[in-house]
Amino acid sequence: MAATRVHINPDILTWAIERVGKDVDEYAQKDTNFQKWIEGTKLPTMKNIEDFAKKFYVPLGYMFLDTPPQEECPIPFYRSTTNEHNNINVYDTVLTIQERQEWLSGYLRSEGFDKNHFVGLIKDYSNVDEACRTIYEILNLPINWAFDFTKVEDALKYITNILEDKGVMVCYNGVVGYNNNRPIPVKECRGFALIDDYAPFIFINNKDAKSAQMFTIIHELVHILIGHSAGFGDNDGQIQESVLERFCDKVSATFLVPEILLKEEWSKVGENYAVLAKRFKVSRFVIARRAKEIGYISEQHYYSLYRQWRNEKTDTPTKQGGGGVFIPTAIKKTSRTFLIHINNAISSNRLLHMDAYRLTGLKGDSFHKIINSPQFARL
Numbered sequence: 196m197a198a199t200r201v202h203i204n205p206d207i208l209t210w211a212i213e214r215v216g217k218d219v220d221e222y223a224q225k226d227t228n229f230q231k232w233i234e235g236t237k238l239p240t241m242k243n244i245e246d247f248a249k250k251f252y253v254p255l256g257y258m259f260l261d262t263p264p265q266e267e268c269p270i271p272f273y274r275s276t277t278n279e280h281n282n283i284n285v286y287d288t289v290l291t292i293q294e295r296q297e298w299l300s301g302y303l304r305s306e307g308f309d310k311n312h313f314v315g316l317i318k319d320y321s322n323v324d325e326a327c328r329t330i331y332e333i334l335n336l337p338i339n340w341a342f343d344f345t346k347v348e349d350a351l352k353y354i355t356n357i358l359e360d361k362g363v364m365v366c367y368n369g370v371v372g373y374n375n376n377r378p379i380p381v382k383e384c385r386g387f388a389l390i391d392d393y394a395p396f397i398f399i400n401n402k403d404a405k406s407a408q409m410f411t412i413i414h415e416l417v418h419i420l421i422g423h424s425a426g427f428g429d430n431d432g433q434i435q436e437s438v439l440e441r442f443c444d445k446v447s448a449t450f451l452v453p454e455i456l457l458k459e460e461w462s463k464v465g466e467n468y469a470v471l472a473k474r475f476k477v478s479r480f481v482i483a484r485r486a487k488e489i490g491y492i493s494e495q496h497y498y499s500l501y502r503q504w505r506n507e508k509t510d511t512p513t514k515q516g517g518g519g520v521f522i523p524t525a526i527k528k529t530s531r532t533f534l535i536h537i538n539n540a541i542s543s544n545r546l547l548h549m550d551a552y553r554l555t556g557l558k559g560d561s562f563h564k565i566i567n568s569p570q571f572a573r574l
Contacts, residue, residue, distance in 0.1 A: 200238035203258055208232055210263035211251045215283050252283060252377070269293060270387060273440045274428030282383040284371050289426070292366060292389055292396050295533060295554055299364070299394040302540055310392040311362045315422030320442045326417065327450045333361070338453045347405045347476040354412055363395050363419065364530035365412070369402030372556040373528075378402065380428075386411040387426025388418035395419045396530070398426075406478040413447040451477050452485040461491060468500075479504055521561075522568045529555050531571075538566055 208229070212219045223230040231237035239247070248255045257264055268281050268289055313333065317326050331338060334357050344350040355365050371377035381403045389396040397415040399408050411427075418425055423439055452475050464470045466486070468479040475482065480501065487497040526534060537555060540546035552562055565571055 198240040198242065200240050201244060201259075203232065203239060203244060204261060205233045205235070206263055207258055207260060208247075211247070211253050211258075214253070214266075215251050252287065268426075270389065270424040270426055271437075272384070272387070272426045272428060273437055274383060274430060282380060284377045284379050285384045285426075287371050287377075288368070288379060288384070288398065289387065289389075291372065291556070292387075292398055295364075296389050296391050296394050296396050298550075298554055299533060299536055300391045302536060302545065303393040305545075308393060311395055313361065313363065313416075313419050314390060314392050314395055315420070317417075317420040320421060320439060323442070323445050323449050326420070326442075326446045327453070329420065330413070330416065330446075330450050334358075339456055341451070341476040342474065344476060347409055347473075350476040351405060351409050351412065354409075358397070358412075358416065359530065359532045362532065363397060363416070364533045365397045365399065366530045366533075367399045367401040367408075367527040369400055381407075382429040384426055384428050386415050388415040388424055390419060390422055390424045401527070404478065406472065406476065406481075409476055410447055410451065410478065410481055413450055414443050417443040417446045448481050448484050448488075451475060452481060454485070454489055457482075457485055457489065461486070466492070522565050522570050525557065525561070525565050526570065529557075534565070534571065538571075 209219045212222050219233075223233065228237065228239070228243070232239050244258050245255060247253075248258050266281060266286065268286055270289060272285070316333070317329060319325065330336075334354070336357075341350050344353065358365055369379055371379065379400055379402065381400055384400055385403055385407065386397065386399045388398075397412060397419070399411050399415075401408070403411065414427070418439075421439065421442070425440070427440065456475075457471070460471055460474055468482050471482045472479045483492065483497050483500050486492045487494055492500075534555065537546065537551050541548060541551055548559065548562075552559055555562060557565065
């Protein structure tokens, strides 16, 4: 029996290639069948189109549209790149977290949970010091909280656990789901926040340096506090055009490196950025920024340092876990609080197992291995 051949609009084929950042002409040279599909001299089989859609992460139904769909990221992203196309890996990650949020928000409402009081708590986008005081208060932290930790990893875990305990879902991942062939570029996305009155989510790019992740988690917390969904990537040290982004950056830096503490530590070690960064659990960039803001160094000196450090590898990004660290890695990818709600919904017959697998991105055996693990039991 002859294979069924289908008519596909060539514009859909070229859109699918460009969507993942590839050059159509280069791909056509490698795949002669693709070239014939584009020219119309040969029709693809249904199996060809299924394989093509899977290879380029396109929903199969899109392949049969008359015109390419308009895909717009549901939240603004602030970054230096001028690429007119969404990075498909970032885009798909935002949609995944958004789907989790929609389910969780509905579940929490139906279960009678109160709104999360963090969302929209800050109304004044100009008072940085007041915003920092609000964060110290709601997290129940002294201004020198970071000094209690030797490693930035431990400080980051501490902040993450506080936020999770207070109903903010925090997800760490550097790839789309569990697909290591689909990395999320730090330049395109360091992190993002999705606002919801019941289920606010923070996503952190786990491929970024730990010190950078520390800045990102506070930056995204500020987004939740002002009630504004957004993401950010690498801005090459430039001042943000967005008033809200400048506010989030300023609050994050000031919260992590309070002026009174920096003055004390500076008097001890001087312009020793490595020592100060380790002390405050931030990057040298943040220390230099605060030194500039306080008046210890000039703006010219700051940008000189920035250009110098940009070419250095100062921190080792986190590797995606495997083997014996799969369970804790999976919990971090999904958010432990989200997993707790998923498990509770299953136990109360409010959620089917197949839907739980879809929402978490985990297969049945992996899902149950996590839920039944000692690590999850201790949550």
